[in-house]
Amino acid sequence: MIGKPRLFAPECESTQLLLLGADLPEGAVAVTDHQTAGRGRLGRTWVEAPGTAVLCSVLLRPPAERRAVELSLVTAVAVAEAVEAATGLSAQIKWPNDVMLNRRKVAGILAEMRDSVVVVGIGINVNQTREQLPADARTPAGSLRSLTGCEYDRDDVSATLFARFDQRYAQWLDRGLDGVFDDLGSRDFLRGRRVRVGDEAGTALQIDRQGRLEIAFDTGGHRTIDSGEVEFER
Ligand code: BTN
Numbered sequence: 001m002i003g004k005p006r007l008f009a010p011e012c013e014s015t016q017l018l019l020l021g022a023d024l025p026e027g028a029v030a031v032t033d034h035q036t037a038g039r040g041r042l043g044r045t046w047v048e049a050p051g052t053a054v055l056c057s058v059l060l061r062p063p064a065e066r067r068a069v070e071l072s073l074v075t076a077v078a079v080a081e082a083v084e085a086a087t088g089l090s091a092q093i094k095w096p097n098d099v100m101l102n103r104r105k106v107a108g109i110l111a112e113m114r115d116s117v118v119v120v121g122i123g124i125n126v127n128q129t130r131e132q133l134p135a136d137a138r139t140p141a142g143s144l145r146s147l148t149g150c151e152y153d154r155d156d157v158s159a160t161l162f163a164r165f166d167q168r169y170a171q172w173l174d175r176g177l178d179g180v181f182d183d184l185g186s187r188d189f190l191r192g193r194r195v196r197v198g199d200e201a202g203t204a205l206q207i208d209r210q211g212r213l214e215i216a217f218d219t220g221g222h223r224t225i226d227s228g229e230v231e232f233e234r
Pocket of ligand 1: 038054057122123
């Protein structure tokens with residue numbers, strides 16, 4: 001059951017650190033109001049103004065027959081659903097781990113694996129004002145508040161998130177990525193967009209059934225990539 005037990009720290013370095021070492025069951029979550037050393041993907045930092053965001057980590061023990069790398073996408077579906085439930089707007093998933101609203105990144109996901117344990121960290125920008133969001137992010141940042149003008153109860157957003165995640169994780173345990181594939185594909189932000197991967201430009205085609213991104217590169221040929229950073233034309 002995702003969300004039980006729920007560990008809360010008013011402030012911590014990173015919720016990713018609160019779940020390791022302790023003998024906790026699958027589904028345990030750590031939640032905080034502020035991180036002093038929040039971690040992003042690819043060694044980046046994740047910074048927020050205290051008390052404005054949903055910041056949490058979830059401990060999972062996926063079975064060996066499942067591909068744990070797919071968990072970022074499974075999580076992204078649950079995060080998108082929680083954002084949609086709060087705002088009433090459609091959210092998209094920018095492969096491999098961002099959730100977008102009105103072309104702005106409102107949430108990021110960081111899956112860290114150690115032995116057979118996966119700690120999935122989720123940061124949702126909820127009540128930041130425009131001034132409180134990073135101005136120089138690679139993907140333009142937004143919050144639910146900056147994009148809708150409304151403030152949200154962060155506990156409500158995280159309760160919906162854990163409920164949606166519980167359901168999506170069960171589907172993944174049962175059927176792998178196929179279990180969430182339709183709800184992922186229908187939210188694919190990059191599909192049909194001009195993209196750049198390193199020095200190469202092309203058009204994103206789709207997220208495939210293995211969770212990789214298919215791209216038609218301008219130099220010819222289709223290729224799939226299974227990790228990394230994809231920039232899109234604004
Ligand atoms: C990214 O987009 O780069 C991923 C950001 C993940 C941020 C969350 S906030 C809660 C959890 N604790 C962390 O230190 N990072 C994740």
